[in-house]
Amino acid sequence: MDRKLLQYLVEYLVEEGKAHGCALPPAAADAAQGGLASASTEALWLAFRSLVNVRPPWPAPGEFLATQDELLQGLIAEAGVATLADTTPSPTDPRLRLWRGDITTLAADAIVNAANSGMTDCWAPLHYCIDNAIHTFAGVQLRAACANLMAAQGHPEPTSQAKVTDGYNLPARYVIHTVGPIANGRPTDTHRRQLAECYRACLDATAKAGLSSIAFCCISTGVFGFPQEEAASIAVATVRRWLNEHPDVPMTVVFNVFSETDESLYRPLLGL
Structure with a gap:
């Protein structure tokens, strides 16, 4: 699991949620509490998953989609x-x-x-x-x-x-x-x-x-x-x-x- 990709995605989703006045789900709030840069890879994954679970179907920029796609395709390939x-x-x-x-x-x-x-x-x-x-x-x-x-x-x-x-x-x-x-x-x-x-x-x-x-x-x-x-x-x-x-x-x-x-x-x- 690529930590760099995860951190970018979680940071984007947290800022997007804040811009729309949305409360963070617990896993994302926990990861953000101590700073995303120091959060574990597992904590970032739980934060990412919980954030996309509650994200409305807003348009997403190309950079976000490309990063998300790279992460998810990599995870599926790792799983086999x-x-x-x-x-x-x-x-x-x-x-x-x-x-x-x-x-x-x-x-x-x-x-x-x-x-x-x-x-x-x-x-x-x-x-x-x-x-x-x-x-x-x-x-x-x-x-x-x-x-x-x-x-x-x-x-x-x-x-x-x-x-x-x-x-x-x-x-x-x-x-x-x-x-x-x-x-x-x-x-x-x-x-x-x-x-x-x-x-x-x-x-x-x-x-x-x-x-x-x-x-x-x-x-x-x-x-x-x-x-x-x-x-x-x-x-x-x-x-x-x-x-x-x-x-x-x-x-x-x-x-x-x-x-x-x-x-x-x-x-x-x-x-x-």
Whole structure:
């Protein structure tokens, strides 16, 4: 992690926030308290991440974007970029694959972001949900792009649709954003239908964009509270059905999981 790049970025973001009368998030305030020049690299990273988490989609100068892009691309390269060849194919259906890892390091044509109805990230400093992670490592350009989409739409994003943006600094070329159902641990038939529609909408968007690979996160199973086992079954069944209904569309689908629990749920569904 390049400390010089981080210090420049944090200094810019702190001054930008002050100019707009914004309070610093705690991690940034902590780093700034003793002087950014003496802050540790880890403290600067937490400050940077928390600042971009709360930064509105303001225009950013070219120097900031170039520095940010260099930092984020370097971090992703250090973490190691995974390709489709690193994923595990289903022995019963080679169109389907499983991969456990950080979706922000996966070089698929598109990755799926589990968004909220605001569509511009979760805004919670240092919250480690997938929405926050994807926006952080894509860069501030992603929030700006989502804000433009929402301004043009004029209303919150409905459940079970899909919107496509560039991936910016991510290895994935595109991000497909979908809002899953909020089940709170007690899914209804409507929630089940909405979850299936999320998968279909993302696949439709991928095909319409002319892409041939997509990596799904576990939609709605985080704070939205859809039970993981049932969500996994719906995901695999819905994707299989869509692929069978579109035999002329070449598509590789990766189910990306982050936890050992989710991996154990998907393996038998994929015949692994």
